[in-house]
Amino acid sequence: MRARGPQRRRVAGVVAMALVPLTVAVGVAWAAVTDNMFPTLATSVTCWLESGHPPCQTDNREVYFYMDSSGEYELESEDRATVNAAIDGEYRPTDLAFHYDSSPVFEGDAETDIIYQEGSTGLSDGAAGMTWCNALGGKPYKCDQQYIRIRGNGDYTYARVCHETGHAVGLQHGKYSTPVLDNTDGRLGCLVTPSDGHPHLGANNRENINATY
Template sequence: MSIFALCLPLGSATAAVTDNMFRTSNTSWYCHGASLSDPYYCQTDNAELSVYLQSSVDAGTKASVRAALTGSYDATHLNTGEVSSPVTSGSGETDVIYQQDSTGLPSSTLGRTWCNDATDIERCDQHYIRFREGTGIDRMAACHETGHAVGLTHGAQAFLALGQTDPRLACMVAAHDHHNKYLGDNNSDNINATY
């Protein structure tokens, strides 16, 4: 009599229903230094996620960003920390710089994320996130744009692709939905598998 056992390495099991971590076979870009008018994002360069909130960010948006970081991202393998002044060049750049200004944003866009300094075709040393001025950015929008800064995509860019409003994408749904203000299991699993 033979006994067969299925052995999986520790940490290999995941509950992710789809891989929506950049770069998937459904993303059409590589990581490169971009701009607000060329808004491409990719993975951050390491698990130590330093963030800076510029003085242009209003108090409500700062609270939403901090709630998203502590309520969702701190529960992953990422180690988030807010810095009092940013490093914008050289080694050890601040990973995410948040700003609030409507300049350059399409009228229907609440926020946009772009890589400022690519380290290779998948990773970025510094992302910028711009939120629309005067819109009352909530935790969902903060969670969503921060997700792009660590590499999370929308459903259409995931592999296997999901609908843009599939609830399993949680805060990464493409349409603004105040109920999806948390990272969710799928996104958390993809972050943990990457970092």
Template sequence: MTRASLRHAGRAAGVIALAFGALLATAQPSPADDVPTDGSDVEAARTIDNIIPTSHYDTPCRKGILCQTDNAQLTYYMDSGGSNALESDDKATVRSVLSHEYGSTDFSVSYDSTPSWSGDSETDIYYSEGTVSGSDNGYTYCENAAPGMYKCDQQYVKIEPGHWSSGLVCHETGHAVGFVHGEDASPVVGMQDSRLGCMKKNVGSEGLGDNNRRNINSVY
């Protein structure tokens, strides 16, 4: 082979090597391929810690405040007599929210037709209808604290007549299992941040959403 032929052969081999290298570069994914380039995408993927305790809400449980419920066996009762009774359509809303929203998490949800008001295994959530002080249409608080710093054995939920929407029932039930508003979350987020789902301060028809489900499944 002449020198000219060797030069041509060397040049051809170089072209082949470059082409092969380019093929490898195309075939191998970049480490950054799975990282969102839009800052809002990164923010949307981040879990907000909005279930007690957070770095902004770590008050030990006692009567009258927000606490976690005491275990993953979530039982509830709806008032059925007297001035605090729920109407049939309100009961249907509660059943639907507990079944479809909270029943799709690690909670095992069941209705307690013979509720317990004392002892070590009280019915977890008691729903009643009535007037709520202030500008809110719903209110939730711990009635009986349980062993454990942040746990409550029985939570009371009260919602005003005409306001038993799926969003508000989801919201107040969220408080009954330990969810706080965005101002007490970690990191702190806006009270209407979409990632809060039905735990927005002013809730519409939102359900739990992915962030709240992740928190429930992590804690319970």
């Protein structure tokens, strides 16, 4: 993360929830129907440096992102436009501040937060995209740099960018939420599965983002 800023009220609530299960609602904005921001009572409290684990929080509200512009994972122009549209339409209205990083940093303690790629390497046959943490962000539940990889050939949609970007800031599927929701529950907005099932972030995800960052 390029800049460090204050973490807001939800973190203390999550710690309290981990210690006292009866305080599930502590720290989550009242309008949210579920807490689906990592960590929850349905996840560990540790961010893992590989795919296949629940996604982690980013390490700051100032989110610097980069779209791969050369090589194997370069985004085509229409896919770059889709990323920008989804960030503008869904994430800029939240308390997160997104900035394009034209000079990305891939090592050290101030790495570019989100790297968008186009490709299928590492994706299972049934997956259109994935998000994983590449470097921890100073606390066990935060990530300093996350990668988003989505297939090309029409799979790089607005809804999938919304979905994977949600993972990159810590939002979970329904089965990892507290209380647990079905992964197809429409109240999860673009965090439903399959990942192209809903185009918008939705009120629940916005509330969780704003309560965290």
